[in-house]
Amino acid sequence: MGKQRYDQRVRAFVEVRGGEADWELAGERFAAHGWPVRDSVPAGAGPLGDAVETRPDSRVYEIEVRLPGIAKGADLGAARRVAKALRAARVEGYVRRTDVLHRDRETPSYWRAVDTRSRPRPAGAGPGRLLYRARLALGHADGRTLVHAEGRQALRLARAGLGAEALVTGVRPLDGRWREPRGRLSEELLERRLWALFLWALATAGALPFLAGRTGWPRGFWLVALGAGIFGTLRAGARLLPRHRAGGRLTGALLLAGCVLTVSGGPGGEPASRAQVAGVAVVVLVVVGLAMLVRQWSWGEWVAWAVPLAVTLAVSTLVAAGSLLHAFYADGFGLTPGDLDVPPIWKALAAVKLLTLTSLALVPPALWGLARHRHHFYATPGESFNFLLWPLMILLLVAAVGQLVLDTAEDAVDRTTYAAEHATDPPPFFGVHPEWTCVEPAIPVGRLAAEGPPLDPARPYLSFGVAGGNAVLWDAGAGEPVKVPASKVRLVPAERADQVCRSV
Template identity: 55%
Template sequence: MVRHGYAGVREALAALRLARADGASGYVASTPVAVRPLDGRWRANVRYWPEEEGERRLFRMVCWVLLAAASLVFASGREGSVRGFWCGAVALGLVGALWSGTRLYRRGRLAGAVIAVVAVGVFAAMALGALDQHGRGWSRLQVLVTVALVAVLGGLRLLVRQWTWGEWVAWAVPLVVTLAASSFIAAGSVLHALYAVGLDLSPDDLDVPGIWQVAAAVKLLVLLSMVMAVPAWWGYARHRHHFHATPGGGFNVVLYVLLLILMFGGAAGLALDSARTAVDRTTAAAKSSQDPPSYFGVQPEWTCVEPVVSVSKLSGEGPRLQPARPYLSFGVVDGTAVLWDRTAAQPVKLPANQVRLVPADSATATCAGPAR
């Protein structure tokens, strides 16, 4: 048996008929030959759509499935007419998913409907937290961000598909350089630096594991991608042949410069807001004697500071040490214990060889007195 791959099912079936033709049909078949597509679809009884048509139908079904799951998130915790609206959206998404599933294949509508039902069940369980060991489902903000990212990626895809070689040079090359530069900056952990500055620390005062620096870099790139809504809108406009989406080359240059300014300005604003929110949560938790939240690998902990020398002989930076009460500790970096005084709302930096750091049970714990 000789196998040869074809791009479409129709071509594969035509080749199969040709391979099986005999002399009576005007062809001479010297040996029994059969041609099969490499993807194995010929074994199934279901007739498939052409590749692009199948992708479009699958995309529509996934959109309906996501609508049902996302509407469940917005319906939970609601009351009255608002809950009724989102329950209606859930029903609409379920009906749309079933309708799209039955049209997923040319034949075998039941199989497509089963796939749609399973997909709705899985995504609904994920949305409500049934598959999470802590019972945490999707938040409304996560749903909105996901929808925005999908819309942005769809618009960018339409924009790239319509580019000529000149536009690739004018747009893609600077865009790649921009993303590469932003990735390099993100590798230096911009979010961690902003977080440290918000606490009156220096970026070198935080010892962040590499994996969390990568996570912070990904976060920054996600923030940057949200600003790509402008070129995404441009892609939708050009796809629909809007008159303002076919300007001359000079306008494209001006638009791109404005886009770069918007990208960096928007990403900087979002990054500042993320770090500022984390700083506010940390300081608020410290003032209320609670455990502060972590921020991309930075986990301040309540710690008792026991001097191994007289308090009067301690060298360092910040307010005078009060060994009887706990401090927030950010760890030891380059031989320096980095602490934060909740009373003075200032950092305290002491030589690590002059103090002993002992974890405290809570912010209200009583620590040992100073060394005598």
């Protein structure tokens, strides 16, 4: 791993006690964590002055703590990280003060330097002037210089060091931000407000499936939630364009309309169900939370979390490749996986299905990543605690996957047996397509070496296909599987489940 990424910089004043040996050890710990030491003075001197008690064995370090996460709470998060680092080194130290160093960038326009000698600007306001401006906008007079500043400064930068050529050098904007230099949002603030608008619109649209069909107090609850979402979306849009709040609200309304159209399926489309909306929310939560968790890991935490998780997922993938779902499905009918002839592509899709079932087990570490990003006290980085957490996560993963796999296979078996009992078309299951089939023996029925209940050629059976040289059937009346040599019978698709088959 390279250097750890960080989002915030916090200036911390740390009082370290114990004398020169402990001071040196504290400096080593600061360097090991990538926290530059800006200054160090005896206690009672420096920026904090006599606010810190003067002691001969005490020294105050001014360090810069770099940590990932949001700005809110970064000062407390930095203080906890420094305290934990000193405690791990068995050094007596106290974080006396922390200040978040906020450095947000402005967003001036980009300008391209232009040479006005090739085509002088026409006088007047006729067609020649319009043609000149069009050619200028298309870049026909562009030079090779790009500047990034506000209007007047951009012109000065473009002309700097050109001598006599400065008077014939101009600039043209590459975007429209130069029209409103005042009231423009800074880069990070603009990004945060864009995300706020997007999330408000998505959450509001996602509430619609939960409102549909509700009565009583649940309907009232979701109506209130929908109203709050609409208000939040319009407010987020207004905050996005503080100088044009009406335009911002219109932007929010258009984005909300697009999200609602997507969730509702559009004209002639099928609207999203509650399960689909909840599933998408869980997937987004897991992806974002794990991304925030992984970007904060140290080497020790990679060993504590990532290695066991990778091993677990690898085992799950291998098991899925062996079609665990198909094995449970076959077992529900008293068959073995070898009795089902499943194409490899469907085994791969079953493996993908199995891996998607692990998403619920990944919710706890995802929430842990979000808690770290927000500097919650219980999520302060520490290798020892994480060594206790990953076995719990693996147990949750295995338990959740096992239960979901069983539920998925059992549900498919129940739907198929229900179809067999009620003479309806059975549903497919990852490449297994049971269908009603008439079995026409090529030899007398009494001479067939069949496994299971006696074969009755006069009625159709549910056929799972041919595997291992046997036609694999399901006797709905007996509730048991039937296997007959495929070379001794002819399988003819039945038109319906209650038809009378031609027998030998």
